[in-house]
Amino acid sequence: MYEITTLFSKISRTLVRGITALAISTVMISTAAADIPTTYNNSCAACHDSGALGAIKKGDSTGWQQIIKQKGMPALVKSVKGGMIQMPAGGLCDNCSDDDYRKLIDYMSK
Incomplete structure (x- = not known):
């Protein structure tokens, strides 16, 4: 026992x-990753504030809406996760979820 x-x-x-x-x-x-503005500043702002390397600038709602419409949000999130020619995989956010990426894209588009 x-x-x-x-x-x-x-x-x-x-x-x-x-x-x-x-x-x-x-x-x-x-x-x-829940604090989207902080996550943006720590991972996305390096390129999306200035438009470096052809990144769509934060606040360029026309540019963002065009790419969202062209690719669709699921494909855009997949591109961010996998990386693009100019952008590293994950866009410098090591712990972002798909939902975080969607929120970040939405945040940058306004």
Whole structure:
């Protein structure tokens, strides 16, 4: 009986640690990319503020609407994730989700 209780206790502690680690990492990831203006400033602004390397400038709503219409949002997000000739994969955002990329594109288009 002692062995079963000890084993159950070890499994419980391991499970609690795993769930805690998962919860902490989920919060860290979601908060890291959740603040779109900060994420933009840390990853996109280097090119999209100035239009460097042919990047569509933030606030150029006509340019953004044209490319969104031309490619479609899913393909545009896929391009960002995979990188383009001038832009590294992920657009310098290591922890952005597809939803974050959509929000960033929307943010830049206004």
